[in-house]
Amino acid sequence: MNLIKKEDALAESSQKSILMQDTLTVVSFYMGDFLFGITADKIVEINKDLEITPVPLSEDYILGIMNLRGQIITVIDLAKKIRLHAKITPKLNLIIKTEDEAPVSFVIEEIGDILEIPVAKLEKPPEKIEGLDKEYVEKVYQLPDKLLLLLNMEEIFKN
């Protein structure tokens, strides 16, 4: 089921904002108490209820593979991958573009808002973030009530 499928529009706007060095469109989502963000241009769609086929012998953060309209995509337990110390209940598949042919899916808990963030307001992550590996956080943005952690996709996709 497609919850969001306006990638074109999103991609366009985010591109514009990068060009203008103005704002960044970020899709936010929750895992445990954390609020994460991934730039919208990286996101293909959000799905739920897709059946995952486990791939024995693979890394522990890999949940398996699934069939996305005839394409086989890898499903990654994002919490495990970024070593998030929190108990989460995976509910949604966040399908992410990669440099490879096939996209991958991050399993997340709950989807948040789509935010326009002024680039100038992005900050370096603090020295220590309790309960998670800092290397996967590229930038942070202080929301009135919460800290938004922008994920470092390069680091996540690094082998």
Next chain:
Amino acid sequence: MSTVDEDILQDFLVEAKESIEKLEELFVELEEDRGNIEILRELFRTMHSLKGAAGFFGFKTLEGIAHFSEDILSKLRDGEIEVTEEIIDMLLRATDHIKYIIATIEEKKTEPVDDNILEFLVELSNFTEKIKKGIVPKGESEKKKEKKEEVKEEAKAEGTEEKKEEKKEGEEGSKEEASKKEAKEEAPRPEVKESPKEEKKAPAEKTSSKAVPTPHVTLTETHIKVDVRLLDQLMNLAGELVLARNRVVQISQKIQDPDLLRSVQTLSLVTTDLQEAIMKTRMQPIGIVFNKFPRIVRDLARALNKKVKLFLEGTETELDRSIIESIKDPLTHLVRNAIDHGIEPPDIRVQVGKPPEGKLVLRAYQEGGQVIIEIEDDGKGIDIEKIRKKAIEKGFLTPEQAQAASEKELLALIFKPGFSTADKVTQVSGRGVGMDVVKTNIEKLGGSIEINTVLGKGTTVRIKIPLTLAIIPALIVTSGNYRYAIPQVNLKELVSIDPTKEILNIGDTEFYRLRGEIIPVLRLSKILNLENGEEGESKNLVILTTGERYIGLLVDKIFDSEEIVVKPLGRWFKNIPIYSGATIMGDGKLALILDVVGLSKYIGLKVEDIDRAMEEEKLRKPSAEETQFILLFNVGEETLALPLALIARLDKISAQDIQFVGGKEVIIYKGKVIPVVRLENYLPLQGLPPQDYYSVLFFTEKEKTCAILCSEIVDVIETTLEVEEGLYNHEAILGHRIIKDRTVLFIDIYKVIEMYDPEWFLTPTKELEVPLRILLAEDSPFYRNMIANYLVAAGYEVETAENGAIALEKLKTEGHFDLLITDLEMPEMDGFELIKAVRADESLKDLPILVLTSLRGEDIERKVFELGANAYEVKLEREKVLNRVKELIGERVKEHAA
């Protein structure tokens, strides 16, 4: 004309038709835009390649027409003459003739023999001459003119060199002519044009009145060129369609609506046809690759001072184009190896009694969804001992391991990186890189490779590859609730076993005996670390082959074979060798595709261990590997056994059926009178007490049948024929063994029958003064005694040996033998090695060899014949064996007489 030539011819025709079309278009364009040098260049190029292709196929007339046309075009292009309507006319007529010729070739495979065409050729030739002459006045220098004329005359004779000469001429004269050329281009144009035109007009008109009719042909398009990417896309779509079809089929079976089922059936058929048709578009004959080899072989043979004759077989065998592409390099490598390492220099070949010219065969054929490619040479073969030595030297094996290693294992080392047996590095091969790459490349294609070699006789490399890569047939199995696909290429057979009884443990590893072969067993659920509901529930053993060895894979369930579409797994799984991809099943769910070679590598070390262990076990227990169905039956209190295969029929009869006629007991069975044989009359048995019903074993041979009476049939068991000898010294008892806590006597039914009726097996023909001597190498006492018995009964003198080594010793030391009969599976020295050793021995190389085996298999049969055996029979088929023996020795006697 062979298929490949025909294919090339087809290609040529397609191209020619395109060329013609292009020519026509361009000539028309040229008429509109006469000064366009680009058009002229294009015309020239097109005509030129047409000429070249025609020359290649030997189509002389076509070549001629194209040649003259090209000639005219070159002059037009170089600006030496002007484009006139007349010239275009002539060239268009030439094109029409070309068209006509092409149409004839397409129909009849040869050029038309037609006066009109020849006349046109002459006309065209004259026309070309005229034009050339027509250029001359442009030069305006008298000397030049003369000189040119001379050159032309020569050039005409030399045909194609004409153009070159022309150019040279042009260069020489360029200085002088520079100004004139300019002039020619501008002012004097009409003047220059005038004269040749008038000259030409006349003959042109003349010729047309002479009526060389221009043939009017329309060429039908039978081939078109298609972008390969489009084909790939079609292939992918076909794949998707297959998946969708599979899904619809499943749904329709659930719904069970007759209308739906019918239409789904049609859909299914059409989908399959469509898929096959699309697949066919991508198929190309392997000849495309094979045909490159005559040149490669020639060059290599010359470089290495060897003589090699290359034979290409099965060039029409078709393969997916992607595979054709990737097979080229491995094949080239193997051919190089064959010439460099395999085939000996001519002088050495002559010394060993081979023709100086080596034979290299490249053979391709289809076999059950796979293509087999063989590279066979009749060279010196691979020296196993050398590999053994090298393996130790290079540290691939310890000396102990090397000693214990089988031929197959040693040959497999050739494919290990860094292993080369070449003594010196030549420019061609021997750098220790290559064979491993060859193997990797072939495995990448989902194929396998194996080597068969006979020292001194030659080597055959056999490659098995799938027909196509994208859609493959696969067996679907389950383990822990998930499905896995196993490519059919790797599948040997399916066996249903009882894991608690039939799986044996050696150390940590499990194995299964499959008709004598020892196969390591892997449990899929264990490999995949899956929780398996109940141990021992998996009863399905899938026998897989990696090309090198067999592996048994124990799975929970086996489903049907299905066509699956191979989809790649992401890079996250690159380091897991056991999957080669995934596929989408009919219900939309995914199944991982198992990579059998990867699987065997993944558990690699353990397998080596098993082999070691089994090798030892084999030495300890001779003949343990041959199993047979044994019939156990009681005569009174005693249990007897004999191979079920020897009995024609089993039945029960009532005591009343037994009649006493003419001093003999007989029964009437199916309208025939059959004599009754009571075993206790010939064997030291207690006897058969009277019963109401008896079990009867019917024994039939030589068109005679007898009924053996017994109390009851106990069981039929599959077991080895191990027996203990010595306890019973009776000629019809081969030995005894304890089965199910009872002592069972294995009887020699032939001997019993012979005792009952000494004439039964007698063949009246053999009455030789000196009996023929046969050496029988057989490790199992049961078979050894039985076969020896019936050979002796047939009048031969038989010597026996327990294994190959003893047999070889006896052959060398115990005088002349007329025939060697050997088993294959024997301890110490097996049958294969024995045959090799015999054939390698100068004094024994003509000794006929009959292989007797309980292992039936084309592979084995092929192998023994490759090694030099003369015949091959199955042990229990006595009559056939005797006939074969007669045939072999008979041949020999004849030879002696001659």
